[in-house]
Amino acid sequence: MEQSLVRMENGRSRRAGALVMFVIAMTFIAPALAQEKVRFPIGESSKTLSYGPLWVAAKMGFFDREGLDVPIVTMRGSPLTIQALTADSTHVANATVDTLISAYERGADITMIGGLINGLGLAMVGGKQYKNYADLRGTTIGTQTLTSGTGFALRLVLKSHGMEYPRDYKLLNIGSAPDRYKALTSGQISSTPVGVPLEVVAQKQGFNIIGYFADDLPNYQFNVYIVKRSWAEKNRPLIVRFMKAMVVTMRWMMDNREVACAYLSKEMAISVEDCRYASEYNFKNRIWDRNADLNVDGVRTLIRITAEQGILKEPLPEPAKYIDSSYLKQALAEIGKK
Template sequence: MRDRAIFAAFFLFLLLGPFDALSQSYPTVYVGLVSITPSNTAVLAAAEGGFFKKHGLDVKPLILAGSSTALAAMLSGEVSLISIAGSGLINAHLAGGEVVMVAGMVNFAPYDLIVAKDIKKIEDLRGKKVGIARFGGSADFLARWGLEKNGLKPGRDVTILQTGGNPERLAAVSQGAIQATLLEQAFAHQAKKAGLRSLLDYSTAGLDYQHNGVGTTKSFIEKNRDLMNRFMKGLVEGIHRLRNDRAFGFKVLERHLRVSDSEVIQGAYDYYIP
């Protein structure tokens, strides 16, 4: 009788255990993404591949409009982490924010300076308009660097305008609302296919640059060390899957870039995921 009771209890444990595990709720971690771009592929891949869930986290990526918006959301506690270029975190730190970068995902400047068809050289941008995402962001910093390197002073010789993310900037330069903009590789590829020019490839310009990485605050790390360890494990495993499964990487890029052109997707994969 006693053996039957033990067996029944053990059977009940086996029966209920899986349902209890399935009903387990994971801590929700909101990660702000500055824009729709291949630079965020690692975070998206780790989430879609189930690697964060594997380590007990329900990571939800959110698209935020520009680095300043993402930083404000993180500093106010609306999101726990952000995927952002190093320039954005540096500006926040200089302004007194307790921000840190915990992972570098894209460690070069993945931009082209794309110009209208009638612009032959960078000096021709004198008196013209250059579109960026947001002041203080990566495109803003790199646009100013490229202009100044070629003898043009932003604000005096060239007007810099906030015109939105990569898709919006591509549309603006295509329609003539601006004469130049910085576009990340996948969008620059589309621009060149449409007949626009690239006058500067920042990835080969000899500029050491920390582009997208994962940022957060010192206080969040101090209060959530175990969570951060689990997040980093999931992120690293997501990157490993990306590097070793091209089909998976293509699928993630196609879904989030909303581009079906296989040439664009393959180019983005080879460019961002060595």
């Protein structure tokens, strides 16, 4: 009996000790668990697969690891995306280089810090009676914007095929890729640019792939991460954490394509097969960069083209005028330490 009481007492002591250790541990752990993530809204202009890394980072936990709560706000075109950034409504804008240059030259306090879409992953899709660029002469073509982003690239591609706007065709500002696709299927427009792999989806439904933008504009930095300089300098640790999340996301997507496509196919409402095709296309053509870096030569191309539009004058600036690579460099250095 006495031995039983001793054993019971020892058991109580061990349980009490364990309880004390648990309380002590929770004293240190609870604040960390209770600590709220930093709200870090970002803006982008098209929820398509090309922008997929943003949703992977948000939904697969890569932003969470950096203590960031990242709402992704889809806006209609790069100009609005940059306006939201300069108004402090977002902390990062995913927008086109031509829009950044135009805004910068008008006095916007912005800079690009990395690359999301490092090339033109766009294809020109035509209605069933339009099989080549020549067939588009005199027709109405759908676009997301008239003078920037996709619309800017569209006009350049058509110009390379001998067509000038508005002499040879009309542009109808429709908006997002799904809206443009609806306009195409209804016959409202003759053709429209769509992001890979939507051209494959369209082809399966009897539409024609007229051409790929990258064939006409092979060295073109399309979409970048943009920050407001003054805000970013005051909040450098947050920007670095954001870029760390994007680097880790890009590396994970490159090394885990099947898992990534299993998620993205549902998020973007495409088949796994089409996602595989697009991912292979984007990584093979370096449209997606493993380190979330941008293509400096591609930025130089945009500077030259922007100058041809009359926005810049000779002597043309170097890309460094519009780029701050310090955030990405710090992110890569911190990742390398782990």
